[in-house]
Amino acid sequence: MMDITKVDLRGVEPGTPGWEEARAAVTSSMVAYGCVVVAYDALSPELERLLFDRAMPELFALPLETKQRNVSTKGHFRGYLGPRYEAMNWESVSVDDPTSEEGNVNDFSSLFWPQGNSEFREIMLLFAKNLLKLKETVETMILESLGVREENIETHLSSRSHTLRLSRYGVPLDADSCVSMMAHRDFNMSTMIVQHDVEGLEVQAKDGSWLPVRPEPGTITFQAGELFRVVTNGRVPACVHRVRTPSNRERFAVVFGSWNIKGAVVRAMDELIDGDHPLLFNPCRPDEYVEFLYSEEGRKFSDPLQAFCGVDVGSRSTTE
Numbered sequence: 001m002m003d004i005t006k007v008d009l010r011g012v013e014p015g016t017p018g019w020e021e022a023r024a025a026v027t028s029s030m031v032a033y034g035c036v037v038v039a040y041d042a043l044s045p046e047l048e049r050l051l052f053d054r055a056m057p058e059l060f061a062l063p064l065e066t067k068q069r070n071v072s073t074k075g076h077f078r079g080y081l082g083p084r085y086e087a088m089n090w091e092s093v094s095v096d097d098p099t100s101e102e103g104n105v106n107d108f109s110s111l112f113w114p115q116g117n118s119e120f121r122e123i124m125l126l127f128a129k130n131l132l133k134l135k136e137t138v139e140t141m142i143l144e145s146l147g148v149r150e151e152n153i154e155t156h157l158s159s160r161s162h163t164l165r166l167s168r169y170g171v172p173l174d175a176d177s178c179v180s181m182m183a184h185r186d187f188n189m190s191t192m193i194v195q196h197d198v199e200g201l202e203v204q205a206k207d208g209s210w211l212p213v214r215p216e217p218g219t220i221t222f223q224a225g226e227l228f229r230v231v232t233n234g235r236v237p238a239c240v241h242r243v244r245t246p247s248n249r250e251r252f253a254v255v256f257g258s259w260n261i262k263g264a265v266v267r268a269m270d271e272l273i274d275g276d277h278p279l280l281f282n283p284c285r286p287d288e289y290v291e292f293l294y295s296e297e298g299r300k301f302s303d304p305l306q307a308f309c310g311v312d313v314g315s316r317s318t319t320e
């Protein structure tokens, strides 16, 4: 089976020799799959083991009431997600704005370890900061390649909020398919996924085939969400992905999500609209889009973004 090409971003910075080559490779993978697999040192192997092999199993073994203390006022897919997803055998906790020094990660950590766990807190903060840097590098590469001006890239990067989510998948309940999370696109700007030891993430190619992303140490998957599709005026598709674990093992994953700042409007970047690339999506409000996505109406569409804010309403099609 074919692998998605891995791009080595270790030590690659703007102006360094490897930048342009890496940028081209990142962009071509994004245009093809809506995702790219990169090699990047976001956490040392020792810290990664501490997090995945010790802290995460310990955290998820806590009583339900303890995990439920992880709440968020910031909307969908935040805080503790558990019993509602029993049919998937999936649960996760998440921290908002995980790179802020003002104590979010601290409060998050003391929910689970009231007596303190400075090691966990430090790992989370370091991980989040490094993942944020990687995200900015990858998005800069893509937007630069597509011809977006530097000041617009900066505005784009500074209009974001972030979450760091820790997920646990029990062994897949459907032993035939081994799928524990169905095919979907994320409705945010972008997502980065860090796997550890156990396989699961699969990405769908345009021909419909599924490409497994192997949980190789030191690799991270960057995926475009629906909002990135709007921003790039459809040049970059939102990544279709799922979780499937044929080895039937419990699996942990860390997911860094990039969202809009509250109330913002997302629109296609000026440089990406021209005669050859007419505007595909009207400006959209992410909070309204999410409402639509989960509404009875929204669920009918195979491409709900197109139905919600697509310019060409003639091409709307339902899955029915």
Ligand SMILES: O=C(O)CCC(=O)C(=O)O
Pocket (backbone or CB within 6 Å): 167, 181, 186, 193, 200, 201, 241, 242, 243, 253, 255
């Ligand atoms: O666990 C993974 O590898 C993917 C998770 C995912 O797709 C999600 O949380 O939206």
Ligand SMILES: [Fe+2]
Pocket (backbone or CB within 6 Å): 184, 185, 186, 191, 241
């Ligand atoms: Fe996802």
